[in-house]
Amino acid sequence: MKTAVVTGGASGIGRAVARELLARGVHVTIADIADPEPAAKELGCAHVQVDVTDARAVRDLMTGVKAGHGRLDFVFNNAGIAVCGRADEMTLDHWNRAIDVNLRGVVHGVHAAYPIMIDQGYGHLVNTASVAGLTPAPQLLPYTATKHAVVGLSLALRAEAARHGVRVTAVCPGFTDTPLLDNANPGLPATSTSSNARAAAVGVVGRLYSVDALARDILRGVSRNQALVVTPATARAAWRFARLFPAWAVRIAARAV
Template identity: 40%
Template sequence: MDLQGRAAVVTGGGRGIGSAIARILAENGATVIVSARSVDEIENVAKSLQSEGYEAHAIPCDVADETSVEMMAQEASRRFGDIDIVVNNAGIARSNPVKGLTLEEWDRIFSVNATGTFLCTRAFLGGMIERGWGRVINVASVAGLQGGPYMAAYSASKHAQVGFTRALAAEVADQGVTANAICPGYVDTAMADYAVARIVGKTGLSYEEALQSILATNPQQRLIRPEEVAHVALMLCSTDAEGINGQSIVIDGGLGVH
């Protein structure tokens, strides 16, 4: 795919799914702005891509902070021109029963997963509409389509992200911009490691037993690879994908059909 002349911002781009998406977009010609709170992580991703001859640059940002998002957007636009693609990948997860869930935890999860998606989209949407072309890709979760015990805040925030995607898609459908969500199951990232650790801590299961309980949620008995999510993101950037709008694309090995 030729993304020459396109510029993309990838939040949560310092590791896992975000770094995989940053890489595949850069490999296909896009200028990629890798963004996250961790300066070291995003600089490592950008430098790695630069060493291979790709256009990649690091701009730190806290997606939950409006001023930080505005500063990131201004710097990205000043240095690299029009931003055509926004990948809202930054996200956090916490596991607690509702009766033990604090308002602080609830607000923090929503501030990153839902509000962060809104702020970063809003920062670049006007330019996309003016130019008549843009892609908003929100990395959500199967938790945004179904519920699960001890994940009320995370699931609710991902449902909000999916709902935002659908509403935005309807709003900009006739303006050359598409908005879609990618909803993976458990992915082989630090977030899956956190989930395993929480299961071990709450149940007393061994690490291997806890991991197997997570693998069992996927009929293919495995974790999704970050690169699988990245390939879907790349596809959504294609001009041939302009008819895909407002969708929640599930990557879960078939969990949803059971």
């Protein structure tokens, strides 16, 4: 039986991905800093309470699944937080927390799981970035910086990992209907935009993407071994526009601000 670890699996995208994996007969372990037991009970999967900023805990999570099941097929490095506000409002705590969770959390997952996957000769690392990792996303600087880093990490690792039989995918969703948008800057000082992240997101895209549709898109992209899963169509359009017309993309973002 294939196995998967999903960080941030107690809520939102991670929980929906876990549900899709379970429907495909994969043994799933969800890991979350919040108590993952209620979600695990509802889904019918294994769970571990883990803070992805803790490298040792993440290593124990990956080696535990490998030791318990003899294999580690998928690791979804998905845990993340929204950190938003104007650049001049950001404290170093905003920056450091975003880097610790959104970037170091992924680094810890990769660092722990990649050697296991090399040793096996197979495995798939799926790192959740964002369309904010492909476009200029103002008033989200710590967030967008970490998500650009996750895209870069994933594409470069993909190029290295292929020779070991290990696959790497970066997931870049547009605004999706999850609790993330109601809980911006968790444990951090509020900013001018942190209490209305959901309304701001709706203002940009009109309608938030369904988390279940997103989970299906992610698993389709993973089964096709895509380098990037950029979804929905509005996110792909923003990404393509920013690649073709980077200066215009910044001007449009400035107007939106």
